[in-house]
Amino acid sequence: MPSMNPDGFEAVVKPDCFYSNGRENSNYYDLNRNFPDAFELNNVSRQPETAAVMEWLKTETFVLSANLHGGALVASYPFDNGVPATGTLYSRSITPDDDVFQYLAHTYASRNPTMKKGDQCKTKMNFPNGITNGYSWYPLKGGMQDYNYIWAQCFEITLELSCCKYPHEEKLPFFWNKNKASLIEYIKQVHLGVKGQVFDQNGNPLPNVIVEVQNRKHICPYRTNKFGEYYLLLLPGSYIINVTVPGHDPYLTNVVIPEKSQNFSALKKDILLPFRVQLDSIPVSNPSCSKIPLYSDLPSQSEATKPSLFLFLVTVFHIFVK
Template identity: 35%
Template sequence: CPPIGLESHRIDDDQLLASSMLRHGLGAQRGRLNMQAGTNEDDFYDGAWCAEDDGRTHWLEGDTRRTTKFTGVITQGRDSQIHEDFVTSFYVGFSNDSQNWVMYSNGYEEMMFYGNVDKDTPVLTEFPEPVVARYIRIYPQRWNGSLCLRLEVLGCPLSSVSSYYAQQNEVTSTDNLDFRHHSYKDMRQLMKVVNEECPTITRIYNIGKSSRGLKIYAMEVSDNPGEHETGEPEFRYTAGLHGNEVLGRELLLLLLQFLCREFQAGNSRVRNLVTQTRIHIVPSLNPDGYELASQAGSELGNWALGHWTEEGYDLFENFPDLASALWAAEERKLVPHKFPNHHIPIPEHYLAEDTMVAVETRAIMAWMDKNPFVLGANLQGGEKLVSYPFDTARPLSETLAAAPRPPDYEDDHPELQETPDHAIFRWLAISYASAHLTMSETFRGGCHTQDVTDAMGIVQGAKWHPRAGSMNDFSYLHTNCLELSVYLGCDKFPHESELQQEWENNKESLLTFMEQVHRGIKGLVRDQQGEPIANATIVVGGINHNVKTAASGDYWRILNPGEYRVWARAEGYNPSVKTCSVFYDIGATQCDFVLARSNWKRIREIMAMNGNRPI
């Protein structure tokens, strides 16, 4: 049977009970498989359930709120940098009323089950015969360190939930898609089948290879696959930066099947998306990590197995830290005249052969440079929220750091620097979170700590989990593309039986977010002969971050509704300015520019010939 949902939080906190707890941060609600301790382990968010003393009568109880056939449990020790706490043996009890308990026995005596040998590795215990009941209890008998436990329970529901609200959340998908986990070979085969079913709107290609030589496959969905159409924005979804966060991989494979079938069936929304957008989908950026995680399977890999690449890199934060370079230049008053506020070049030292950069990261960066992406999202796991840039926390400026402080002043927090596009990023993040069936239900709290999203399901990366060199910050500062991270849920590697529900949770969000690429302004920048001007700069008044035109002179600038002064500038041309209005309806406002040749270039040449003396 599949897991009943302690790790995924389908089992609510009030369905978990314990005989006692060591303190509030180690209560029954912390006893979920793969629960992570906060940075400070002595707070309300510690890494397991722990009993108050060393008695052998303590228990951890789960209530499934329905008749369930229990087939086994998965146990794990305490997540901690300091303690080595795990249960080595235990009894199991069952009840239908939470008052009268029957212990699992072998016919003669209560049956002892054997648990963990370390604190991190999950251990599966299958019952020789299933037991039908509503409640289950674990009674630890021996342990290492303190009595601490994290748990998942395997069970098949035999009756419907005795709660109207829970029934509302149980969805069976009407889409006839392939709801299962796909190995590397299966993924390749599925993409091939989609390509054969929809050859006129799909194309398979790869963006590079992993360190073990596996190709990183991508699929393009567009009415003219293989070419950039002038005026058509490019969008990307990626998943699997961390190989053990597999839900994103499966959702993107489901999305490919869905787009193909709905396009053929004449679904007008999907047809509009495919004919007006060039969509790129990469289900697995770290195939090596996935292979490692999938060997352990859905519940038995620990929190970290397969997270990194074969060479040990965390791909999400393996990019050049351009934000710190920008802020240092701002401190020295070099922006924008000597240091750009957009398309910041990659530092020389980062491009050197011996730099600590993953081959996968190099492939992703080359792919970003090659295609004029406008909007993208990377799908991750382990939390449920949408995160947007900046992910880097800005260090205190020298002037602020030198300012006098009162003696009791405490500030470990660098300042939270918002991007110039902060309001637009919030709009984009809300477009995903609010269309998701459960992401904005933040009354449940976060997966591991309290809700960090102010009850909205969205958060700026640096406020929640600051880190330098993220894919999102790099995309924003080096290219035109606004990139966000979507964290899909508490369980990084959900059981196959949960994929239908997760598809329904995310389907509307995946489509709505793609449609946001058509919000704002777009246009062509040409010279007076009608020739396109590549690499022209588009400046929007009031937003200190510019974009550039693509090779065919076209540009897109995602903006919130409002009226904007917009300039087009290019080397050797006189700038041009317009007022452009953005409306609430989806559909970018056309805002074209024609630039006249400037005489400045010729004047400078003459002055140079004259030794730069006045003429």
């Protein structure tokens, strides 16, 4: 997708390093605050661009993605919002797959000669090794990377590629050269972990079966697609996979992820369940979790406006001092 906010970019008549125009769409909504949020109610008017992305995510089994921003130099990984159960009391908000997300962010940043230094943008925060947890940077609700991870089963990180929010188009070849190696290596990480199909004892592929790693329970369980396929991004190691079919006891199976992917492919492991399943007992289409705060029973810790105001004041102060 070339741009999720074409109206915003068209509004930037004169590219600059600040946020004067272009952040919002033509209806004056920030699209990266417009998605459903798992931690607190995001009671905003869902914009056409946001709705289109949400529908698009239903049409394919997306496994890995990234969204490209300007305004900083850092690879930021989920969560962007949080509650104490995800670590906010320690100024962070981590997912069940935090090891994978840190690896993905490091994979990108370490191959960008400027980003990996972590301190190349004047008046901006320093980021050790060029990566950060989104909540640690500043909390926000309604962001796309949290939505993709929780509701679309897709691991996404946010890549801030330029100190200037809106650099001149003549700089595009420069940014391509800086990010080419990182982008290619990041795309290759879709082959991390394990993939396969789940079958019953008669060889029928089973859709909408919960397939997750033990001790990595997602708040919205990850399920097989309509072909019975599953994809789990995992670092090398030994894991126990838990397969849950309605009306049956969980089925456990071991998997060992090798150190290197095999011929640009995740480890393939089909799972044959030792029982027959009534296919009509499983919904035909993926039963998505409700688009509500799934952590609503826990107190929210989002303070999205405070860090934004702080960063704004720091920028203004720098301008006056300069």
